[in-house]
Amino acid sequence: MPSARVAVIGAGAVGGYFAARAAAGGAEVWLCVRRPFDQLVVVSTGADGGDVEAEVPAEVVTDPAKLPPYGFDWVLLATKAHQIPAVAPWLTATVGPGTSVAVLQNGVRHAERVAAFAHPDQVLPAVVYINAEAERPGVVRHRAGGVLQVPDVLLAERLAERVLTAGEVRLTEDFATAAWTKLCVNSAANTLTTLTGRRLEVLRRDDVAQLALAIMAEAVAVARADGAEVPEGLPEFTVRRLRGQPPGAGTSMLYDRLAGRRLEHEALIGAVVRIGAEYGVPTPTCVTVLPLLAAISDGAET
Template identity: 45%
Template sequence: MEPSVAVVGPGAIGTTVAAALHEAGRTPRICGRTARERLHLQGAAGRIVVPGPVRTEPAQAGGAVDVVFLAVKATQVEQAAPWLTALCGADTVVCVLQNGVEQGSLVAPHVPDARVIPSVVWFPAQARPDGSVWLRGTARLTLPDTPASRVACEALRGTWCSVELATDFLSVAWRKLLQNAVAGLMVLTGRRAGMFARTDIAELALAYLRECLAVARADGAMLGDEVPHEIVDGLRSGPADLGTSILADREAGRPLEWDTRNGVVLRRGRAHGIPTPISDLLVPLLAAASDGPG
């Protein structure tokens, strides 16, 4: 029997996962803040329409499911907590499709009886002004190699969203965090990935990534010296108009995931006694851009 599935947060990431499930004949329950009759995803293979409706009240949840894909941002977990209460039972697996390396500690207090697993999301999906989502690459997730993760794998089995299990998930998660952290520079400039073609920005990005790398290693991640260059080279060789979710939030005037993506480097650096001079400057600026005042 196939697992029952709900997607909480039908934004860019949630819509992508919902579309993959729907295409495989396993349309999930969709839960969010805004009532919509259907979701739309535009990918390389064409347009996918996922039937709704999007449920907007936890009372409409329909009971516990086997797997919840939680696709809200770290700043929205408190708001999503009533959905987790309504959808989770003792055997539910909550797969957190969220940035950062602290997903478990952030979500677990809201679902004490469920099994929470973090993930690393490796696909560029962008929300469009009309509410549709543009998937600009292949959909792929990395999960820790645990029994709970295998339940989430089973939910996505046979879909075009591939899942890989990592024995050293910590290193994978920190690798992605470095990529997310350097994207904070886009917020402060109001520019997209094309800005990394500038030599001065590329050099600043490399210096910041080396700082992040030192913290990641102190935290237990096994990452090589080549990682900063790989990340910057990827940004420089990709589409110049490629954005990031934290830039989209800044442009829309929404709260930013500055603590999850950048503040964590500063906090963990201090805990390990590692100097983080770039973070000392960058993090307050991102926090002010997010939370003000002014």
């Protein structure tokens, strides 16, 4: 089977890492970016504790008009959820009748975000499990993880066969629960690291941990109202796990704040508030912290 042609829209931490994995598997990779750079490099930690840099063979383009005319087999959409309007020209240029779109974003209801560009049968939503940070344009630091959790459908099998590997694409029969479970975690972890400007060790404070439990309890209630079967004890388990993360571990929203970028709060804790309102589920803690995140985002440059 010929190599897959893959367009990666957004070459930050998530897009850059999975672009590297696709290229390593033999895919022809095109990076669709706003800020140009010469070479994508993924930095990981070697066995001796030092940095290991891997250059990624990929074409970098900043103008949709410069894309090849022959189309793409796959689009990996790896921008933040709120950036979809800004990348509409890229989606229009890369998505054709034979193109599959993997939405590598946080939150829930992924397919709705790209409905203007792709039929639902072309869309594969993905929950991303990775600890990585875009240090600057073209440089991604990978700390741990690198797995996509996706619905158990034919598109998922094709993604594993042609773009990534079976170990990187994990199937689930209940994607809604998988997406909501991660959103429950992100609603607390991303929010509290961003508001405090600190890495995950901030959750070792008992008062901050209690706030995390309150946020997640509200998110779990909304998730269950939306039909997700979120496991019992998720908030308590999550706080214990996050408290044990290695020094320096952060969250994607914290990295955005530190880099002066706009935040993804509306797709995370904002989704909890909005969907909670749909079902009449109260979310007072989430309602309280949401405007604080919005205020931080308003002051961002990009």
